[in-house]
Amino acid sequence: MCDSVKRNPSGQMLGQRQVDEKKAGPYVWTTYQEVYYAAIRMGSAIRSRGVNPGDRCGIYGTNCPQWIIAMEACNSHAITYVPLYDTLVAGC
Template sequence: MEYIFYYGAVKKYPTNRMLGRRQVTDGKAGEYVWQTYEEVYQKVMRIGSAIRSLGVEPGAHCGIYGSNCPEWVMAMQACNSQGICYVPLNDTLGANAVDFIMDHAEISIALVQESKIKSILAVVPKCTAHLRGLPTANLPI
């Protein structure tokens, strides 16, 4: 259902701002750089297609492990576009929380921010029953 609303917004407001990120220069936050609904949609569809090309079927569970950023939202909508359940992987309670979530939710693939690769590799040996892949995403935060 969530994807239907997103797709409706893409069709109704393709040139409106959707996701933004502040440019940081010399440690100072500058202006936001925005992506439109249509720009984000094109990226969402490419990510979703890439996930499916790895053999992940609708109904499977995809973990998303990274900081809050535009790419996290794109990963979420990519899963929604393909009928794949997204599962936020939260490490604020420690690495054991990620291990538990991945195992309990039967995560078959996880999209991982580069800065989180070391953390997830530490728990992967405990989560191999369902895990098929760990593609990294360029999540810059």
């Protein structure tokens, strides 16, 4: 991700549609630079909880920009992310 941030910091990386009264609106975009900074901050927070490089960290959630940022946060600190999708609990 670092190379993309350097080449295109203001480029659109992650988009999410805003929903008002059950109607999807236009995409709101987060830039490469914004995602990079968010991932670095989140990675530092994960590390402050005792997760170290080489450890595994389970990330539970839906498919959304925040999940991608959490994955990049783990990558930026050499932490193996383990995706735990919200569909895993269906039928339990």
